[in-house]
Amino acid sequence: xxxxxxxxxxxxxxxxxxxxxxxxxxxxxxxxxxxxxxxxxxxxxxxxxxxxxxxxxxxxxxxxxxxxxxxxxxxxxxxxxxxxxxxxxxxxxxxxxxxxxxxxxxxxxxxxxxxxxxxxxxxxxxxxxxxxxxxxxxxxxxxxxxxxxxxxxxxxxxxxxxxxxxxxxxxxxxxxxxxxxxxxxxxxxxxxxxxxxxxxxxxxxxxxxxxxxxxxxxxxxxxxxxxxxxxxxxxxxxxxxxxxxxxx
Amino acid sequence: xxxxxxxxxxxxxxxxxxxxxxxxxxxxxxxxxxxxxxxxxxxxxxxxxxxxxxxxxxxxxxxxxxxxxxxxxxxxxxxxxxxxxxxxxxxxxxxxxxxxxxxxxxxxxxxxxxxxxxxxxxxxxxxxxxxxxxxxxxxxxxxxxxxxxxxxxxxxxxxxxxxxxxxxxxxxxxxxxxxxxxxxxxxxxxxxxxxxxxxxxxxxxxxxxxxxxxxxxxxxxxxxxxxxxxxxxxxxxxxxxxxxxxxxxxxxxxxxxxxxxxxxxxxxxxxxxxxxxxxxxxxxxxxxxxxxxxxxxxxxxxxxxxxxxxxxxxxxxxxxxxxxxxxxxxxxxxxxxxxxxxxxxxxxxxxxxxxxxxxxxxxxxxxxxxxxxxxxxxxxxxxxxxxxxxxxxxxxxxxxxxxxxxxxx
Numbered sequence: 001x002x003x004x005x006x007x008x009x010x011x012x013x014x015x016x017x018x019x020x021x022x023x024x025x026x027x028x029x030x031x032x033x034x035x036x037x038x039x040x041x042x043x044x045x046x047x048x049x050x051x052x053x054x055x056x057x058x059x060x061x062x063x064x065x066x067x068x069x070x071x072x073x074x075x076x077x078x079x080x081x082x083x084x085x086x087x088x089x090x091x092x093x094x095x096x097x098x099x100x101x102x103x104x105x106x107x108x109x110x111x112x113x114x115x116x117x118x119x120x121x122x123x124x125x126x127x128x129x130x131x132x133x134x135x136x137x138x139x140x141x142x143x144x145x146x147x148x149x150x151x152x153x154x155x156x157x158x159x160x161x162x163x164x165x166x167x168x169x170x171x172x173x174x175x176x177x178x179x180x181x182x183x184x185x186x187x188x189x190x191x192x193x194x195x196x197x198x199x200x201x202x203x204x205x206x207x208x209x210x211x212x213x214x215x216x217x218x219x220x221x222x223x224x225x226x227x228x229x230x231x232x233x234x235x236x237x238x239x240x241x242x243x244x245x246x247x248x
Numbered sequence: 249x250x251x252x253x254x255x256x257x258x259x260x261x262x263x264x265x266x267x268x269x270x271x272x273x274x275x276x277x278x279x280x281x282x283x284x285x286x287x288x289x290x291x292x293x294x295x296x297x298x299x300x301x302x303x304x305x306x307x308x309x310x311x312x313x314x315x316x317x318x319x320x321x322x323x324x325x326x327x328x329x330x331x332x333x334x335x336x337x338x339x340x341x342x343x344x345x346x347x348x349x350x351x352x353x354x355x356x357x358x359x360x361x362x363x364x365x366x367x368x369x370x371x372x373x374x375x376x377x378x379x380x381x382x383x384x385x386x387x388x389x390x391x392x393x394x395x396x397x398x399x400x401x402x403x404x405x406x407x408x409x410x411x412x413x414x415x416x417x418x419x420x421x422x423x424x425x426x427x428x429x430x431x432x433x434x435x436x437x438x439x440x441x442x443x444x445x446x447x448x449x450x451x452x453x454x455x456x457x458x459x460x461x462x463x464x465x466x467x468x469x470x471x472x473x474x475x476x477x478x479x480x481x482x483x484x485x486x487x488x489x490x491x492x493x494x495x496x497x498x499x500x501x502x503x504x505x506x507x508x509x510x511x512x513x514x515x516x517x518x519x520x521x522x523x524x525x526x527x528x529x530x531x532x533x534x535x536x537x538x539x540x541x542x543x544x545x546x547x548x549x550x551x552x553x554x555x556x557x558x559x560x561x562x563x564x565x566x567x568x569x570x571x572x573x574x575x576x577x578x579x580x581x582x583x584x585x586x587x588x589x590x591x592x593x594x595x596x597x598x599x600x601x602x603x604x605x606x607x608x609x610x611x612x613x614x615x616x617x618x619x620x621x622x623x624x625x626x627x628x629x630x631x632x633x634x635x636x637x638x639x640x641x642x643x644x645x646x647x648x649x650x651x652x653x654x655x656x657x
Contacts, residue, residue, distance in 0.1 A: 076575055077575065077576070080569065080572050081574070083571065083572045089570050095563065095570075096567075097567065100260075109572055111250075112568075112572040112577060117253075
């Protein structure tokens with residue numbers, strides 16, 4: 001059974017007198033452990049699709065099963081619970097709380113789950129270790145580089161042990177080397193059995209996924225499985241190339 | 249979600265803008281401080297009025313004889329002696345609500361000592377008078393019932409009179425003063441009582457047995473009591489009952505039929521005290537309401553800052569919602585922030601209010617009374633202000649759409 005199953009989803013916005021058809025009957029099913037890249041130009045409807053998949057928005061029509069549960073008709077409280085329990089979010093601009101330590105940022109989802117302080121601390125520390133940020137638990141976002149901030153954000157997405165991690169342009173604000181680093185991290189998550197879906201408009205980022213879905217004008221244009229490029233290998237090559245450059 | 253965690257989040261958010269948080273609470277601080285200072289001053293004034301009336305005598309009724317009416321012109325109360333000595337005896341002995349009664353015959357006379365002379369108000373009375381008026385002796389003792397029966401030539405002097413006749417730091421007990429040509433022996437000095445609320449000096453007085461007064465000053469004891477009668481009711485609740493009893497007794501004794509006016513009048517000093525107290529209470533209420541308005545303004549200040557804070561932190565709210573905060577949690581977070589602001593403001597306001605009241609008390613010798621119930625009430629009220637004015641911004645925050653909030657720049 002697919003972990004994400006969307007059937008004939010329609011999303012229409014009312015902007016003044018004009019009706020905007022953001023999604024016009026989209027069906028998509030994602031199996032557990034897949035790594036899906038959703039591509040499309042701006043205005044294609046990919047963000048709307050992502051918001052619906054992320055339970056931040058409800059479809060105007062159509063059905064959405066997430067982890068075996070119909071979620072398209074849930075109220076705000078129930079959706080908040082689903083986001084907290086099943087999903088993890090990574091954003092383009094990291095969206096960490098400023099003047100708040102990395103550790104506390106990562107603890108945040110557990111606070112809303114009612115986990116005790118000690119347990120929160122333990123799990124957040126482990127999540128930060130998992131993304132390779134062991135020595136920077138007390139650093140606030142402005143003391144961290146962009147790549148490190150995004151790692152904190154990924155740790156925050158992971159700390160609740162979600163089934164699905166959703167990433168909206170996670171490499172949009174990062175340089176190419178750090179982007180590949182982050183993609184390597186997502187590939188590790190996939191290997192650990194977590195379903196990953198990310199929105200991007202960069203084809204070389206989509207190469208690291210196992211499936212590319214292209215959205216245009218509120219409809220799915222193409223949906224192709226591919227053998228993913230190994231991010232770890234790509235990273236090694238990039239580092240080696242950089243070293244050669246500096247040597248020359 | 250754990251309320252302590254919410255409280256910690258709120259405290260941290262407030263600490264990030266220490267200056268702004270402080271300025272926001274300033275409104276509440278001023279409001280609460282004003283309420284507490286005003287109430288302390290009001291309560292102090294009230295206590296002062298109470299003390300002034302207690303100095304006059306407790307549960308005191310004053311009985312005045314009736315007025316003359318000659319050729320259509322009415323004299324004032326007391327202008328015609330209608331009360332008899334037998335009336336006084338009847339009041340003393342027959343009425344259950346009356347504890348004590350004593351006559352007060354008054355005349356201004358010149359008192360002469362060896363060195364000085366001083367004209368003062370001489371009161372001819374009985375020993376109960378000092379009990380009725382809560383007036384202890386400072387030196388010596390009051391004259392006795394025996395002195396009254398014997399018509400003894402003894403006098404109790406007020407403090408001012410002692411100072412005038414003998415100078416300060418002189419014990420006059422045992423000395424002799426003359427009233428007119430009659431020598432009186434000083435038996436007691438009445439303790440200093442100070443001024444009445446109208447500025448009359450209670451201590452500028454001398455007291456002699458009423459029998460002596462009638463014989464030596466009025467020139468003979470008659471059937472009528474040409475003065476007033478001070479009556480003490482058995483308790484403050486019994487004053488109005490005592491008043492009714494006296495009225496009934498005297499009307500009966502004076503054989504007044506229905507429809508005929510009383511030929512005497514009774515003043516209830518408890519009522520006068522009540523009226524005066526009402527006056528101070530009105531002023532206190534007025535001042536406190538002005539202070540309460542400033543508390544309200546403080547509440548609006550909190551609402552203003554909370555609205556700014558919600559707008560500023562729109563993105564944070566979006567993030568919190570995206571990772572699983574329910575609208576309720578967001579509402580609670582902002583509500584607790586508003587509550588912390590107002591309660592901290594309230595507590596600081598108490599500190600300042602007590603400080604201001606104490607300073608006023610020292611600087612201007614104002615009597616103040618700091619009341620615990622006013623303090624807890626104003627802290628509670630400021631908390632209420634925080635909830636009321638924090639609710640709107642908090643609801644606004646909780647109703648944000650997470651997508652819009654995340655997109656907010």
